[in-house]
Amino acid sequence: xxxxxxxxxxxxxxxxxxxxxxxxxxxxxxxxxxxxxxxxxxxxxxxxxxxxxxxxxxxxxxxxxxxxxxxxxxxxxxxxxxxxxxxxxxxxxxxxxxxxxxxxxxxxxxxxxxxxxxxxxxxxxxxxxxxxxxxxxxxxxxxxxxxxxxxxxxxxxxxxxxxxxxxxx
Amino acid sequence: xxxxxxxxxxxxxxxxxxxxxxxxxxxxxxxxxxxxxxxxxxxxxxxxxxxxxxxxxxxxxxxxxxxxxxxxxxxxxxxxxxxxxxxxxxxxxxxxxxxxxxxxxxxxxxxxxxxxxxxxxxxxxxxxxxxxxxxxxxxxxxxxxxxxxxxxxxxxxxxxxxxxxxxxxxxxxxxxxxxxxxxxxxxxxxxxxxxxxxxxxxxxxxxxxxxxxxxxxxxxxxxxxxxxxxxxxxxxxxxxxxxxxxxxxxxxxxxxxxxxxxxxxxxxxxxxxxxxxxxxxxxxxxxxxxxxxxxxxxxxxxxxxxxxxxxxxxxxxxxxxxxxxxxxxxxxxxxxxxxxxxxxxxxxxxxxxxxxxxxxxxxxxxxxxxxxxxxxxxxxxxxxxxxxxxxxxxxxxxxxxxxxxxxxxxxxxxxxxxx
Numbered sequence: 001x002x003x004x005x006x007x008x009x010x011x012x013x014x015x016x017x018x019x020x021x022x023x024x025x026x027x028x029x030x031x032x033x034x035x036x037x038x039x040x041x042x043x044x045x046x047x048x049x050x051x052x053x054x055x056x057x058x059x060x061x062x063x064x065x066x067x068x069x070x071x072x073x074x075x076x077x078x079x080x081x082x083x084x085x086x087x088x089x090x091x092x093x094x095x096x097x098x099x100x101x102x103x104x105x106x107x108x109x110x111x112x113x114x115x116x117x118x119x120x121x122x123x124x125x126x127x128x129x130x131x132x133x134x135x136x137x138x139x140x141x142x143x144x145x146x147x148x149x150x151x152x153x154x155x156x157x158x159x160x161x162x163x164x165x166x167x168x169x
Numbered sequence: 170x171x172x173x174x175x176x177x178x179x180x181x182x183x184x185x186x187x188x189x190x191x192x193x194x195x196x197x198x199x200x201x202x203x204x205x206x207x208x209x210x211x212x213x214x215x216x217x218x219x220x221x222x223x224x225x226x227x228x229x230x231x232x233x234x235x236x237x238x239x240x241x242x243x244x245x246x247x248x249x250x251x252x253x254x255x256x257x258x259x260x261x262x263x264x265x266x267x268x269x270x271x272x273x274x275x276x277x278x279x280x281x282x283x284x285x286x287x288x289x290x291x292x293x294x295x296x297x298x299x300x301x302x303x304x305x306x307x308x309x310x311x312x313x314x315x316x317x318x319x320x321x322x323x324x325x326x327x328x329x330x331x332x333x334x335x336x337x338x339x340x341x342x343x344x345x346x347x348x349x350x351x352x353x354x355x356x357x358x359x360x361x362x363x364x365x366x367x368x369x370x371x372x373x374x375x376x377x378x379x380x381x382x383x384x385x386x387x388x389x390x391x392x393x394x395x396x397x398x399x400x401x402x403x404x405x406x407x408x409x410x411x412x413x414x415x416x417x418x419x420x421x422x423x424x425x426x427x428x429x430x431x432x433x434x435x436x437x438x439x440x441x442x443x444x445x446x447x448x449x450x451x452x453x454x455x456x457x458x459x460x461x462x463x464x465x466x467x468x469x470x471x472x473x474x475x476x477x478x479x480x481x482x483x484x485x486x487x488x489x490x491x492x493x494x495x496x497x498x499x500x501x502x503x504x505x506x507x508x509x510x511x512x513x514x515x516x517x518x519x520x521x522x523x524x525x526x527x528x529x530x531x532x533x534x535x536x537x538x539x540x541x542x543x544x545x546x547x548x549x550x551x552x553x554x555x556x557x558x559x560x561x562x563x564x565x566x567x568x569x570x571x572x573x574x575x576x577x578x579x580x581x582x583x584x585x586x587x588x
Contacts, residue, residue, distance in 0.1 A: 022519045023282055052425075053412045054524065055550040059537050073522055073535065073550075077409060077423065080430050084522065105412030108558035116246070131239035131587060141247055142546075148251050 002026050004083060007047065012038055027084040032070070032096045035087055039099045042074060042083070050074035050083060053099075056109035058117040060144045067091040068119055072099070089119060098124040116142040204232070209572065211240045217314065217576065218583025222560075226569060234564040234572070236557045241587040249547040253513025254280050254354060255488075257547070262348040264551065265585040267310050268528055270303035270339070272585075273352035275525035278433060279534035280354045282523045283516050284487065291479040292356040297434035298472045299342070299351065301465040302369070305376075306335050307528035307580070308458045308465075312383060315455070315577040319396050324386050331379055334372055341365055355489060356482030366473055376466050380459060387455075397452040401563045401575045404449060411559035414552050415530030416457045417579050421449030427526040439471040451578040458580075461528075487514045513542030522550075529553060529580050553579065553586035 001009075005019035005028050015034030020027045030038050042050040054073035061067060066088035073084050089096055098121040100106045110121045111130040118140035121127060129136065138151040210221040219240035225233040245264065249257050261276045262269035274296060281288065288296075313328035336346040342365060343351040343358060351358050387393045403413070408421040418425055426443040428436040444460035446453030482489060490509060491502035516538040524533040530552030537546040556579040564575050 023285060023521050025521055027520070051409050053410075054522070054531070054533060055535065055548065055555075057535055057546075057548040059546045071535070071548075073533075077425050082522070084520075103412065104407070104410040104562075105555055105558050108555065109412075112554070129239075131242045133239065141244060146247075148247060 004028075004048070004081070008038065008041075011041055025082065025084060027086060029086045029088070032087040032089050035070075035072075035085075036097045036099060036102070038085065039072070039102045042085070043102045048076070049078050050076045050081075052077050053103035053105045053109070054082070056099075056106055056113055058113045058119055058142075060117060060142065062144045064088075065090070068094055068117060070096055070113065070119060074103075094118060095120040095122055097122045100125060116140060118143065207569075211237075217581055218586075220557075220576070220581070220583055220586070222572065224569065224572070229568045229570075231564050231567055231569060231572070234561050236560050238554070238557060239587050241583045243588065245588045246547055246549060249544050251543065253542050254516070254544065255509070255513060257544070258352065258354075259348070259350045262350055263584055264549065264588065265527070265529065265532075265553070265582045266347060267582055268303050268307040269347060269349045270299050270351060271307070271525070271527040272532065273350060274300050274434075275523070275527060275532040276534055277352045277354050278525055279521065279523035279536055280516075282521045283519070283536055283538055284354075285517075286355060286483060286485060286488070288356055288483055289480045290477050291360075292481045292483070294435045294472050294476050295357050295361055295481060296352065297436060297439075298361075298369075298469050298476075299339075299357075300434065301468045301472075302335055302338065304465045304528040305462050306332050308462050309335075311458060311528075311577070311580045312455070315574075315580075316387065316393070318573045318577050319393060321386065321390065321393060324383055327379070327383055327386070331372075331376070338365060338369060338372075341368075353482065353488075355485055356480070360481045366476075369469065370473060373466050373470055377463060380462060384459065394452070396571070396574055397455060398450060399448070400451045400567065400571050401578045402448065402450045403559065403563050407562065408449065408559070411562070412555045413530065413559055414555070415526070415528065415580075416454045416461065417530060417552075417556055419444065419457055420446035420454035422447050427524055427531060431524070433525070435472055435475075436468070438475065439468050441468050451574055454578055515540060515542055524550070527552065529582070529585070530556065532585075549588055551585045551588060553581045553583070554588070556581065557586060 002019065002021055004026060008028055009016040012034055015031045015038065017029040017031060042048045052075040054075050057071040059069045059071065061069065068089045070087050070089060071084060075082050087096060096119060098106065098110055100110065107125060108130065110124055111128065113119055114121060114127065115129040115131050128134065138153050139146060205226040207224045207226055208221065209224055211219040221237040223235040223237060224231055245260055248260060258273060258276060261272040264272045309328040309332045313325040316324035339349055340346050342361065343349050403421055405421040405423050408418050409423060422445055424443060424445050429443050441464045444457045444464065446457050491505050495502040496506045518538060518540040520537040522533060522535045524531045531550065532552060533550030535548040535550065536544050539545040564572060
């Protein structure tokens, strides 16, 4: 077992679900309630020292019981090591605690996950859409059940054909 | 008129003072003071694309800056799920359209990590050469536009003169200047011709003199110094916490460069250094970019000297296209060509993250593969987007005129920020 994964398991035996190392990437899956304590441990413990947040992302598995997977990627600049932490959330209760209090950069990344996949982050300081317009109400574009061409909103935009503008004036 | 009233002070609360220059505690007895909200952008020449900032002002001081993103959102991550791995390469050009080569590089590296593929040595060298030329182009572009935004127009003409030479090199190399799509999964599209190597060598001979020319215009320029020194200061601790990368992080004194510490390409075979700043202000970032251009020139020179002979594309039937003349005469080759273009190649089930040090910062790709020919999920870690997260903290306490400098200090490109 990877030493970092082993330490996390020893520290959080209840929350630890599984771990995997593939192509040199270490990935640890934990329960969603433990995201903040595990994050705090990874950030503050001198043995871990994961001070740099790389990205927050999410994956949609529509057929699974716990539909969404929130993915965090951390890097330790002093120890030059990477870790991926994953947590599953269900569709009915698609909320997870925000880690903005630990890594400040998480604020925008979590807003993007909310905007694209509709996962809500508790205790987020500025919980709004970020890339899509605020009034956008077609849902969550990166979910697998969202069609590639959208749900028709953009077809309602006025289409200006060439030359019409000139004729009117 | 004599009054016993205490004059009104405009002392801002401690939370409004931000991390920048402290707001002076002035006494303004007769002026009416009120907070002002100002929309800056989306169409503003200094926003390098379409970025809107909502500024809360107290006089000319910024007390809060809220970036409004998404004006250039094209849903690239959604499009990636609908195309094969090869088809996504041209999409990466349009992320950071100033430096297409490096985006290609970051993406093909991620797919190669997923396939566990080893690239021929000559291809690694060619990739490193072109990537570093692209880095020089990116920094020249930054220097020119940043100086232009601040008011030094001449530098723009000088840097674009050199940029043009290098873009012509790209033109000769792959037929395109900006949206290049030259990198392929497993190698590069075509080999470099000896004439181009000669041209590149000739350019690099005089390049350090050109850098001295820019510095002569800026280094002791009072306006440049006044507008970059102690502007957009961020401490090392905050920069790390916000996830800044590239010159924006190294300007604060954090030694973090993936080319050095997770080497790829031919970076571990050549001698070069990572320039690191001290004060974390715009001036330090400017100076780091100048030094990085020198280091890039060094890397390119050494790579050209060491350039090994051999194939420039891997011989792997999963990803390599069959030779064109065989496609029209040989059935098996035709089928392979057809299948590669319609179905793409299958990847093993799994997920990887691969980070690459682009000239703006860490450009990463997180790919989840379900074993089909298309990515199940592709997430782009775009440095410009993450840098915008730190914008509010870096802009608070500065004057409204400094906003332009603070945009520029990250070298922001909205195509990458909004994706």
